[in-house]
Amino acid sequence: MMLDGALDExxxxxxxxxxxxxVQLDRSPNLGLWYGIRCLPTLLCFSDGxxxxxxxxxxxxxxxxxxxxxxxxxxRIPERDLGSLNEG
Numbered sequence: 744m745m746l747d748g749a750l751d752e753x754x755x756x757x758x759x760x761x762x763x764x765x766v767q768l769d770r771s772p773n774l775g776l777w778y779g780i781r782c783l784p785t786l787l788c789f790s791d792g793x794x795x796x797x798x799x800x801x802x803x804x805x806x807x808x809x810x811x812x813x814x815x816x817x818x819r820i821p822e823r824d825l826g827s828l829n830e831g
Contacts, residue, residue: 749804
């Protein structure tokens with residue numbers, strides 16, 4: 744729940760390129776077992792039905808975007824959204 748704000752912002756900014764979904768593992772424990780999730784929060788980025796990026800633990804919006812950048816490389820992120828990423 745600590746990342747909800749950052750994920751909501753990312754979902755709104757990249758609505759035409761990304762789909763963000765939240766899963767509560769206490770309600771769907773088999774998903775946690777299936778994907779081998781051992782810590783929360785865990786963010787998984789899927790492309791063509793396969794996990795492309797895994798982000799584990801609490802992190803910032805900028806760190807999430809920098810991890811997602813290679814996975815959505817063919818889906819251009821506007822430069823205005825990458826300004827702080829290119830500096831770090």
